[in-house]
Amino acid sequence: MSSLSDSSLAAHLELEAWNILHTYMTSEMSLGQAEEQLRNVYAGTPSSYNHSQWNPTLMAIMEAEDMEDKSYAALLANINSEIENISFQVFVLQVPSLGFSPPSPPPLLPDFVDPQDLFLDRNQSRMASDIYSPPMCCTPTLPQRHLR
Known part of the structure; x- marks a missing residue:
């Protein structure tokens, strides 16, 4: 088994185990039934049921039996x-097997503008102002009033 399939299997098993704990907490399931279901989750897999991993949560659920208690919530x-x-982890581990790959970053764009082109020397500046300024003959003038 590859490490990806090992981690995927471990995530699936852990998700199933947490769902059992949720059912144990929100239903009439007994502690014995919960432990048996947890053992069954790991039966026949390379991973084995680790009582010390799940026992603290099982005991905390037993202590928080009162559904109105803040510790229960x-x-x-x-x-x-x-x-x-864990559901998110399972999804992320399944993404490569679904044929999805994240988009590759866009290629680097070449520099189209040379920084030296941004600065005009004095002659180029005068020529540019001559080109872009309107000729004097076309400049509107205000009518002059004759003073009497």
Whole structure:
């Protein structure tokens, strides 16, 4: 197995385990049933069920049995957060197998303007002002009033 498939399998197993903990917390599932389901998740896989990994959360769920308790809400939020994070990891690990690759960055554009071209010498500046200024014959003038 490659490391990508190993990490993908581990993420899937962990996601399934956190979903079991969520079910245990929000339903009438017993502690024994939850532990059995956790063992079944890891059965037949290279990973094995690690009781010390899941026991602290199982015990915290048992202690927070009162659904009105703030610790219950915080623990449920933590479990939901773990499920969300691992779901994202599972998705990211599946992206290469779906044939999706991120777009490559655009190629570097050549420099079209030489910085020296931005500065005109005095003669070029005069020629440019002659070209772009209107001729005197076409400049509108204000009518002059005759003074009496």
